[in-house]
Structures are given as C-alpha cells and as structure tokens.
Amino acid sequence: MAIEVRGKIIETDEEGYLISRDDWSEEVSDAIASQAGIELKDEHIGLIDYFREYYDEHQVHPTMHVIVQTLGRNIGQRFHDHKAYSQWLYKLFPNDPVSELCKLAGLPKPLPTEHDG
Numbered sequence: 001m002a003i004e005v006r007g008k009i010i011e012t013d014e015e016g017y018l019i020s021r022d023d024w025s026e027e028v029s030d031a032i033a034s035q036a037g038i039e040l041k042d043e044h045i046g047l048i049d050y051f052r053e054y055y056d057e058h059q060v061h062p063t064m065h066v067i068v069q070t071l072g073r074n075i076g077q078r079f080h081d082h083k084a085y086s087q088w089l090y091k092l093f094p095n096d097p098v099s100e101l102c103k104l105a106g107l108p109k110p111l112p113t114e115h116d117g
Contacts, residue, residue, distance in 0.1 A: 064089075
C-alpha cells in the first residue's frame with residue numbers, strides 16, 4: 001500500500017504502517033488520519049508527539065498501561081481516575097489507541113504483548 005503526500009508516494013504495509021520511519025511528517029500523519037476517518041485535533045497531536053518522543057527515548061512505544069499511568073496522572077483532576085483517562089483515549093482512537101497512535105506517529109506496529117489494553 002501507499003499514500004500520497006505533496007506528490008510524494010509514501011510506502012506503507014498492508015495495515016497502513018509506514019515502511020520507513022524516515023518518511024514520517026505531520027503531513028503524513030494527517031494523511032494517515034484522513035484515511036482512518038480521524039480528524040486530528042490538539043489532543044491527538046499531543047499524543048502523537050508523546051509517542052514519538054517516548055519511542056526515541058526508549059526504542060519501544062508506550063503500552064496502554066504506561067500511557068494511563070503517566071499521562072492520565074499528569075492531565076489533572078479531569079482524569080484523576082485511570083479508567084476515565086482510558087475511556088477518553090478510546091473516544092479519540094476508537095479501534096485501539098496504541099495501534100492507531102503508532103501508525104499516526106510513524107512507528108512500527110506494536111506486538112500483541114505491547115498493547116496490554
């Protein structure tokens with residue numbers, strides 16, 4: 001599969017994950033989101049940035065547990081309950097937040113054991 005961004009063909013696997021992480025850009029992320037029917041807003045972009053930074057630092061993407069424990073705690077009173085933060089993530093990314101964020105961030109597809117959520 002492939003997507004076209006500004007006249008450039010970007011190769012993806014059959015599920016839409018980038019073949020080359022070097023092809024990622026915000027415009028590529030927008031194109032992937034558009035194909036998935038997701039309108040990227042500030043919340044989405046912040047999570048995509050978090051995934052990219054986490055991956056750069058740890059060489060693995062965060063699991064659902066890590067996201068909820070770290071980000072959910074830091075967001076404030078609105079998400080004092082981890083379950084509420086997890087539900088909010090599923091509202092942003094209904095199919096699977098970890099997989100969708102990896103795809104949008106240009107990261108490799110998570111292995112089933114890396115989801116834990």
